[in-house]
Amino acid sequence: MTEPRFTRRELLSAAAYVLVLLWMNVYICRELFFNQTAKMNSMHGFWMAIARLADGSWFHATWWPYWDGGIPFEFTYAPLVPGLTAAWAALRGVPHALAFNSVTGFFYCLLPVNLFLMAWLLTRSPGYSFLAGLFYSLAAPTELVIPDSNFALAHFGDARRLYLATVWDESPHLAALALLPLIVLFLSLSIRRRRTVYYAVSALLIAVAALLSAFGPIMVAMAALCLLFVLERWDYKRNIALTIAIGAYAYALDAPFLSPSLIQAIGAASNFSGYGWSLGSVTALAIVALGWAILWRYLPRWTADWRLQFFALFAYLTSSVPIVFTYLHRWFLPQSGRYKVEMELALALIVVFGARSGLKKLPASLKALVLLVVLALANEQIVAHRKFAKAVLLSADVTTTIEYRASKWAEQNLPGMRVMLPGSIAQWANAFTELQQFSGSSWSMFSNLIQQRGLREIYNGGETPERDARVSLVWLKAYGAGAVGVSGPHSSEFWKSYIVHPGKFEGILPVLWREDDVTIYRVPQRTPSLAHVMPENAIARRPADLEQYVAALNDPTLPLAEMEWQGRNQIRVRTTASPGQVVSVQVTYHPGWHAKVNGQPRPIEADWLGLMWIRPQCNGPCDVQLDYDGGWELRICRYLSFAAMASLFLIPILVLGRRVRRGGSKNPE
Numbered sequence: 001m002t003e004p005r006f007t008r009r010e011l012l013s014a015a016a017y018v019l020v021l022l023w024m025n026v027y028i029c030r031e032l033f034f035n036q037t038a039k040m041n042s043m044h045g046f047w048m049a050i051a052r053l054a055d056g057s058w059f060h061a062t063w064w065p066y067w068d069g070g071i072p073f074e075f076t077y078a079p080l081v082p083g084l085t086a087a088w089a090a091l092r093g094v095p096h097a098l099a100f101n102s103v104t105g106f107f108y109c110l111l112p113v114n115l116f117l118m119a120w121l122l123t124r125s126p127g128y129s130f131l132a133g134l135f136y137s138l139a140a141p142t143e144l145v146i147p148d149s150n151f152a153l154a155h156f157g158d159a160r161r162l163y164l165a166t167v168w169d170e171s172p173h174l175a176a177l178a179l180l181p182l183i184v185l186f187l188s189l190s191i192r193r194r195r196t197v198y199y200a201v202s203a204l205l206i207a208v209a210a211l212l213s214a215f216g217p218i219m220v221a222m223a224a225l226c227l228l229f230v231l232e233r234w235d236y237k238r239n240i241a242l243t244i245a246i247g248a249y250a251y252a253l254d255a256p257f258l259s260p261s262l263i264q265a266i267g268a269a270s271n272f273s274g275y276g277w278s279l280g281s282v283t284a285l286a287i288v289a290l291g292w293a294i295l296w297r298y299l300p301r302w303t304a305d306w307r308l309q310f311f312a313l314f315a316y317l318t319s320s321v322p323i324v325f326t327y328l329h330r331w332f333l334p335q336s337g338r339y340k341v342e343m344e345l346a347l348a349l350i351v352v353f354g355a356r357s358g359l360k361k362l363p364a365s366l367k368a369l370v371l372l373v374v375l376a377l378a379n380e381q382i383v384a385h386r387k388f389a390k391a392v393l394l395s396a397d398v399t400t401t402i403e404y405r406a407s408k409w410a411e412q413n414l415p416g417m418r419v420m421l422p423g424s425i426a427q428w429a430n431a432f433t434e435l436q437q438f439s440g441s442s443w444s445m446f447s448n449l450i451q452q453r454g455l456r457e458i459y460n461g462g463e464t465p466e467r468d469a470r471v472s473l474v475w476l477k478a479y480g481a482g483a484v485g486v487s488g489p490h491s492s493e494f495w496k497s498y499i500v501h502p503g504k505f506e507g508i509l510p511v512l513w514r515e516d517d518v519t520i521y522r523v524p525q526r527t528p529s530l531a532h533v534m535p536e537n538a539i540a541r542r543p544a545d546l547e548q549y550v551a552a553l554n555d556p557t558l559p560l561a562e563m564e565w566q567g568r569n570q571i572r573v574r575t576t577a578s579p580g581q582v583v584s585v586q587v588t589y590h591p592g593w594h595a596k597v598n599g600q601p602r603p604i605e606a607d608w609l610g611l612m613w614i615r616p617q618c619n620g621p622c623d624v625q626l627d628y629d630g631g632w633e634l635r636i637c638r639y640l641s642f643a644a645m646a647s648l649f650l651i652p653i654l655v656l657g658r659r660v661r662r663g664g665s666k667n668p669e
């Protein structure tokens with residue numbers, strides 16, 4: 001059945017509600033569009049670094065030499081927030097810090113507006129949809145169920161969303177969530193109306209959400225599952241097939257930034273960090289499934305309206321993940337506690353629309369008084385949120401921070417050297433510099449597990465300071481770090497990863513720089529080059545070979561190798577070698593690297609450390625040329641993405657052609 005068109009009055013009232021929600025959120029966070037902040041406890045500098053240094057990496061395979069000994073650019077982070085930051089900085093000629101804040105502010109204001117639009121277009125209740133947007137904008141209901149700290153009723157009014165976006169690390173997550181209401185809307189239209197244009201818009205929105213955050217595909221899958229349970233259940237097989245096809249098309253659009261190896265790396269990182277799949281995950285999933293079955297059984301007795309059923313199922317699913325994680329310490333999704341973000345959006349819908357039937361039964365005078373109370377409380381909340389925003393969004397001079405001073409000193413005084421910087425200094429260093437770091441990446445998608453193991457060992461490598469220092473030095477030398485930074489307990493560096501023995505290098509390594517309880521030490525290396533000639537039997541093939549490999553790095557009888565970066569995708573090594581000797585390159589192995597020695601192709605192999613080595617087959621001078629092209633997997637993913645984008649442009653032509661054919665069949669000449 002075709003739904004009636006919106007009247008002029010309905011459209012005008014909806015436009016008014018949109019303007020109020022937009023004004024309110026812009027009013028609260030307006031400093032984001034004008035001020036440069038410096039929240040050094042956050043990953044903001046990490047995303048600014050990608051925006052600042054990416055150049056053309058969005059469009060072609062590029063090696064990222066700045067973190068973890070080198071990684072493919074696609075393994076840095078979901079690209080769209082940094083990409084938008086780079087675009088806005090270039091378009092407006094503003095610093096990346098201000099551009100990032102502007103992107104954050106845009107999605108902060110967009111989210112409640114999209115929530116309203118989705119609710120209004122589904123329910124045709126503009127007033128209640130506005131109240132849902134208002135509730136979401138000004139309340140933090142998760143603080144009553146899963147408080148971030150100690151429970152207090154007053155935390156219900158906290159500006160939690162603003163705090164997460166501007167002080168902590170949820171900007172990409174919230175950006176993806178801003179598109180979720182529209183995804184729900186167009187997925188529901190796709191299932192109910194079966195039109196190509198809805199399929200295309202759904203796929204495009206899902207693809208953009210995934211490019212904004214790795215949480216995007218998961219939240220979409222949760223919403224899609226809820227929709228499949230409430231829409232056209234008599235045709236569930238076709239609905240499932242259609243939803244999978246839309247998701248597959250969205251994946252094709254995103255394929256270069258969600259390659260199989262990247263998905264595998266995200267899973268491995270979760271396991272390494274202790275949040276992977278386990279027997280407890282089966283228990284958590286079973287508990288959630290049991291609750292779902294109970295809710296599904298009794299939900300039709302409450303309402304036959306599929307929209308209310310969807311709101312209830314979505315609120316249950318998004319709430320159960322962080323609740324089971326917090327109170328039962330079990331999970332089946334990585335970083336389960338962070339799904340409180342989705343939970344807050346879902347609660348806004350179910351609270352408002354769940355109360356609608358009861359409110360409709362009230363006398364008009366009583367409803368007016370309820371509305372008056374709601375609006376009065378909303379005014380108080382707007383003022384409170386505004387005061388909070390003014391306090392946390394003050395302009396800051398980033399050059400006064402320890403993160404800036406330490407990384408700039410390292411860039412100026414240790415040119416070309418790989419360094420290991422601690423905690424928040426590492427996260428922010430490449431927002432200001434082009435340092436190549438042993439650390440620096442996001443823990444959630446690293447590609448070299450052994451490198452991350454080495455990083456842990458450096459932070460805490462033994463029971464005594466002496467053993468800790470010895471173990472740390474082996475790892476630092478193995479990965480070519482010529483300097484290491486340590487933040488002491490009194491430093492302003494936020495994370496302070498050296499908890500056990502922050503003074504372990506004192507008296508062992510020479511001090512290069514020290515300020516505010518942050519010290520940079522020199523790590524003794526035979527050469528600053530990251531390329532080395534050694535006997536093949538010195539290559540580390542198992543953990544027991546680590547010290548043997550480090551000994552070969554320091555062997556003065558072996559030839560030196562000069563290594564030069566020729567752009568990000570090319571490395572040149574000049575050396576001499578004899579039969580039986582190999583060239584070890586302390587850059588992360590990836591199948592996208594290819595080698596030629598004196599013009600002849602040579603295979604590249606990975607050692608146990610995850611670094612590259614080559615048998616040059618030289619007996620004298622060796623000229624080793626390494627080139628990176630992303631490898632076959634990334635090429636296939638890019639071809640798939642280009643094909644999907646090309647077909648997306650064909651959809652309007654196909655739709656228009658279908659309409660012309662239909663028109664011709666109805667009006668034959």
